[in-house]
Amino acid sequence: MIEFFRKNIEPNKKVKTIEILLLIGLCLTSIVSFAMGTSKINANVGQINFIEQVEMTRDFSLEDYDEDYASCDVTYTKGKDSMVITYSYDEYVNHDEKTITAYEFESKDGTKLYFDHKDVSKSEAQDVYTSVMANKTMSIFNLAIASLILALSVVIMMLFSRQFTTYEKAWFLSIMALATVISVIFPEESANGVNGIVIMLLYLLDTFLNILCELLISKQSRYNFLVSVLVEIVEIVMCIVLMYRFATMATTLFFWLPIDIISYINWSKHKDDQEDELTVVRRLKGWQEVLVILGIVVWTFGVGYLISGLDIATDFYHNETLETAIIYIDACASAVGIANGLFIFFRFREQWIAWYICAFLEAVINIISGQYVLLVLKLGYFTNTTYGYIKWSKYINSHSEKKEVSIF
Helix, strand or coil: CCCHHHHCCCCCHHHHHHHHHHHHHHHHHHHHHHHHHHHHCCCCCCEEEEEEEEEECHHHHCCCCCCCCEEEEEEECCCEEEEEEEEEHHHHCCCCCCCCEEEEECCCCCCEEECCCCCCCHHHHHHHHHHHHHHHHHHHHHHHHHHHHHHHHHHHHHHHHHHHHHHHHHHHHHHHHHHHHHHHCCCCCEEEEECCCHHHHHHHEEEEEHHHHHHHHHHCCHHHHHHHHHHHHHHHHHHHHHCCHHHHHHHHHHHHHHHHHHHHHHCCEEECCCCCEEEECCCCCCCHHHHHHHHHHHHHHHHHHHHHHCCCCCCCCCHHHHHHHHHHHHHHHHHHHHHHHHHCCEEECHHHHHHHHHHHHHHHHHHHCCCHHHHHHHHCCCHHHHHHHHHHHHHHHCCCCCCCCCCC
């Protein structure tokens, strides 16, 4: 193992020095950010002073509860400020008011705190203050998490430097750097009781693992499937946390995980005669393309119709048309994903075309969902898909298979 890293580590001393300095800087940024965020959340609220009585408006878009919930949070807003009140389910059902009278207080550091009563205890003030500071420090924690993942990206490119071209290293690190910036500018809100910081961590891990997997596929490396298993696990967790995209979750669980394992085995059996790290790839036939398109259409409308008829709560429950549209887009994305998985398994170049379509559909869902950091991943998909298609085409044109093998 040590000998392997010695052979593959960055050979240029100046470049390696820059990478090490960058790595140290990113690690320090992560540590300092974590420390700053933690200190702000755990700070003592101190003395609070009553300012005024205000009217706040209820935000119905954040509510989605049924009888299975013991407690239900209702959010009231006034500009950028908000107040969250927890009701029992019975109280929530009978609570129809659209506005509420709130009491505004201010802490020693100027933080505004809102309550539904004026007689506020010290513990109540501290709890609300901690919650407010947690929301305010999301960008700081996102920077800490993103810096750590970006540092891991630098480590991979440095230790496996000889395995990647200059373009591939620049592409990989650029996408991760952009994801870091976006994660700080657009922090995620909490969803289904899960903190927005945890959701952002999942998004960044998804981006990191996906672009690494994509890069390895473009290099015709069978090791992409080992990374892909981690991708599927992260994406299943994301679907569960956000309670959406159930077609994709089912496809990931019952198709992608098994296909990754058997694809690794299949690719290992078709190594290039001259370069052991390369896998022999080929192109699809016309009649096979027609069957694939028909299969995608049938799957999209069949699965979309099935899931749209289920009573499942999602982030878009308040807009039935939008929810239905996302269900069908998700069904189509899962269908194209299945086709893509089969193309990869059989080593067909057309898997890159499927990637284009899938990336576009995923980007539409991300925009509608406000998942802006995942748009960076789609940018990575579009750029690397073009790169991969060109590389595979060059290989196919320069290597003619001795025996044509049908997909069936």
